[in-house]
Amino acid sequence: MAEIISGWFPENVSSFGGEIDALFRLILYVTGAWFILTEGLILFFLLRYRRREGRRAAYVAGDNLRQLAWILVPCLIVLLLDLWLDFRGAEVWAKIKGQVPPSDFHVQVTGKQFNWEILYPGPDKEFGTADDVLMENELHVPAGQVVRVILKSKDVIHSFFLPNLRLKQDAVPGRAITAWFNATKPGKYPLPCAELCGFGHTGMNGWLFAHSPEDYEQWVKQQWPSPQPSPSGRGRG
Amino acid sequence: MSDSVAAHAAEAHHAEPGFWRAYIFSTDHKRIAKQYLSLGLFWAIAGGLTAYMMRWQLAYPDTEVPGWGFIAPDFYNMLVTMHGTIMVFFVAMPILLAAFGNFLIPLMIGARDMAFPRLNMLSFWVFALASLILLTSLFVPGGAASAGWTGYPPLSAKPEYTGVTWGLNLWLLALALEFASFLMGGVNFLTTAINLRAPGMTFFRLPLVVWMELTAAVIFMLSVGPLIAGALMLLADRVLGTTFYLPEGGGEPLLWQHLFWFFGHPEVYVILLPGFGLILEIIPVFSRKPIFAYRPIIYSTIVAGALSFVVWAHHQFLSGMDPRLAMPFSITTIIISVPFALIVFAMIATLWRGSITFSTPMLFAMGTLSVFIFGGLTGIFNGSAPVDIYIHDTYFIVAHFHYTLFSAVFFAGFAGLTYWFPKMFGRMMNEQLGKLHFWLTFVFFNAVFIPMHVVGLGGMMRRISDPTQYEFLRPLQPLNQFITVAAILLLLSQLVFVVNFFWSLICGKVAERNPWQANTLEWSVPSPPPHENFHAVPVVYHGPYEYSSGDAVVDWLPQDHGAAPKAAARS
Numbered sequence: 001m002a003e004i005i006s007g008w009f010p011e012n013v014s015s016f017g018g019e020i021d022a023l024f025r026l027i028l029y030v031t032g033a034w035f036i037l038t039e040g041l042i043l044f045f046l047l048r049y050r051r052r053e054g055r056r057a058a059y060v061a062g063d064n065l066r067q068l069a070w071i072l073v074p075c076l077i078v079l080l081l082d083l084w085l086d087f088r089g090a091e092v093w094a095k096i097k098g099q100v101p102p103s104d105f106h107v108q109v110t111g112k113q114f115n116w117e118i119l120y121p122g123p124d125k126e127f128g129t130a131d132d133v134l135m136e137n138e139l140h141v142p143a144g145q146v147v148r149v150i151l152k153s154k155d156v157i158h159s160f161f162l163p164n165l166r167l168k169q170d171a172v173p174g175r176a177i178t179a180w181f182n183a184t185k186p187g188k189y190p191l192p193c194a195e196l197c198g199f200g201h202t203g204m205n206g207w208l209f210a211h212s213p214e215d216y217e218q219w220v221k222q223q224w225p226s227p228q229p230s231p232s233g234r235g236r237g
Numbered sequence: 238m239s240d241s242v243a244a245h246a247a248e249a250h251h252a253e254p255g256f257w258r259a260y261i262f263s264t265d266h267k268r269i270a271k272q273y274l275s276l277g278l279f280w281a282i283a284g285g286l287t288a289y290m291m292r293w294q295l296a297y298p299d300t301e302v303p304g305w306g307f308i309a310p311d312f313y314n315m316l317v318t319m320h321g322t323i324m325v326f327f328v329a330m331p332i333l334l335a336a337f338g339n340f341l342i343p344l345m346i347g348a349r350d351m352a353f354p355r356l357n358m359l360s361f362w363v364f365a366l367a368s369l370i371l372l373t374s375l376f377v378p379g380g381a382a383s384a385g386w387t388g389y390p391p392l393s394a395k396p397e398y399t400g401v402t403w404g405l406n407l408w409l410l411a412l413a414l415e416f417a418s419f420l421m422g423g424v425n426f427l428t429t430a431i432n433l434r435a436p437g438m439t440f441f442r443l444p445l446v447v448w449m450e451l452t453a454a455v456i457f458m459l460s461v462g463p464l465i466a467g468a469l470m471l472l473a474d475r476v477l478g479t480t481f482y483l484p485e486g487g488g489e490p491l492l493w494q495h496l497f498w499f500f501g502h503p504e505v506y507v508i509l510l511p512g513f514g515l516i517l518e519i520i521p522v523f524s525r526k527p528i529f530a531y532r533p534i535i536y537s538t539i540v541a542g543a544l545s546f547v548v549w550a551h552h553q554f555l556s557g558m559d560p561r562l563a564m565p566f567s568i569t570t571i572i573i574s575v576p577f578a579l580i581v582f583a584m585i586a587t588l589w590r591g592s593i594t595f596s597t598p599m600l601f602a603m604g605t606l607s608v609f610i611f612g613g614l615t616g617i618f619n620g621s622a623p624v625d626i627y628i629h630d631t632y633f634i635v636a637h638f639h640y641t642l643f644s645a646v647f648f649a650g651f652a653g654l655t656y657w658f659p660k661m662f663g664r665m666m667n668e669q670l671g672k673l674h675f676w677l678t679f680v681f682f683n684a685v686f687i688p689m690h691v692v693g694l695g696g697m698m699r700r701i702s703d704p705t706q707y708e709f710l711r712p713l714q715p716l717n718q719f720i721t722v723a724a725i726l727l728l729l730s731q732l733v734f735v736v737n738f739f740w741s742l743i744c745g746k747v748a749e750r751n752p753w754q755a756n757t758l759e760w761s762v763p764s765p766p767p768h769e770n771f772h773a774v775p776v777v778y779h780g781p782y783e784y785s786s787g788d789a790v791v792d793w794l795p796q797d798h799g800a801a802p803k804a805a806a807r808s
Contacts, residue, residue, distance in 0.1 A: 174484025
């Protein structure tokens, strides 16, 4: 069963994606059971109590507690299951959105009609310096590390969506919103915009490149300016 | 009602209104109901056509839509925006709230008309004006509104972001007028139901649909105010250069989202509750049983109405609002399932040991119930904030809310239309065509929207016009094509209803007063009811659902019937 369900999703390569998928499956089992129970009862009652000559309907108004128990007890069970799912959800939410784990890989992603601008802090690991590296639609990160993303927007609301990382977060103009992920497997993953952002919304798509440590070193060597001892060093703006 | 008013009413009863007063500027609630119904059905056709064009583009991107032509990306955004706007504000509300509320409330409570007949006429004509403005907005230079039916700023706040100028301004104006119209309608509903009930029609003898319409009207009136203000601010940002929603001028884009959803989520229940009300009338009649748990259903409705005001931010888990806010909203959202579960369980319990007839209205009522259960359950996934991280803004959401809203608007709407058609138009609808229409709709509806969940879980985003531009969505394309074919068949199936509607209007069997042997007051007057409804104001002795209560030969007991069987002593 779990295999069929995970077949519906894109491959999960997120450190926390498994917990979202597990919560999804839990809710599916709980709601699935209610679905079968309620629809089954409807079908059964419709067939069993269809009109027949000479049989009258029973006068059952559900106006006393004895009869009402038949629906109040199921409602109580619904309430308890709701609370259970709420608390399971709260744990997972706190882990993903509650606080960002420590990270020494920071990157700033700015949505604009209709691209992602990816700003790397460069060798000095600070934004707003001369050695920052700016790329369009290509987010290169080391796999197996917590990546902290600072989300901004230049114009309208965009939504940073990494299906394989089970991550989505709106980028809102006027705000810097922090999100994070940890890719567990090297690879190239889609990074579409998930919020309607104008006529070019369709096709606003970037890529996440999660590199193995060696590949990542290689990429840094090729793309980033070499580290400078003094902050006045040259670099791409 | 004082004597002089009664005398005046009796006098008016005999005056024959001329053509304009009778058909166009009518103050008769039944005529106004039919006006709302006609306009709502007209918009339903328009809404269906937008769905057809979107689905074609999604399945066969950049090919000519048969009967239309190519769809450019910005035009696709207009289709998305108009589909939502039309279906929610110009189909669901006029049909479920205005048409059924107007037709049923006075008849069911034993009143001659609404409390404010002229205000009622004004409500309709303001709505007609809103319709005209929305229609105009489709044809102005720059095109129609294209920022989604939710109109999130800054996209909607500055013309250069969308390229749309007057289209979006007119869209906002149409919405503001539509809200004003329904505010007036809500005042009328409440005043009428509180003040004009016939003698003996206590609050706990009101048919449930009246309770549902009233709750919906109250929810609407309490939630829409902030959005009207919000819409005016957005209009000011667009045309006056203010910056309520623009950060470069110190504004806040999220303000709109809060104002919009503070209204927008209660709005879901404004649509859902009247839909439920319709089938709550139909289920007892065709089960020949009282509705199970009449009073708990009313209490649940009120609780659901109250809770609907504290769930809105579940649309904004990922909007950038403080993540600590997600959990309270997630909890209220998931807990709102409890009052709805009670209503659903009560409907199921009503079937138990009934004597069930599968008429067209009953089939559609069962369609509503079974489809709504599915949609209600998928709501739990969306309400769970962590799961929403993944499924937010995907087709899973689209599939979910079509399960809830299509059930309320179309399944319940068709149930209501086929059930009250004889009362509205004096003729019976064709049962064979009705059943054919039901089965086609039921099968193709599920064929469209079940696979849509899978497409959503595959990651397909809402509001993109071409999934094939994304490598990871290409494997889903056969499924998208299947959905489109099923959607076209679903739309074509509605022709059966159109044929049945017009054929029955002209050639249907003449309806008697009470063809379904039902208890509520509208069935005690001729079909269609005369101007001013009742010759003499009825006196009410029973609740609305006394079926199979006594040992008498007949198994129903009209509310205004004096005989007091054993069951009547209970209430």
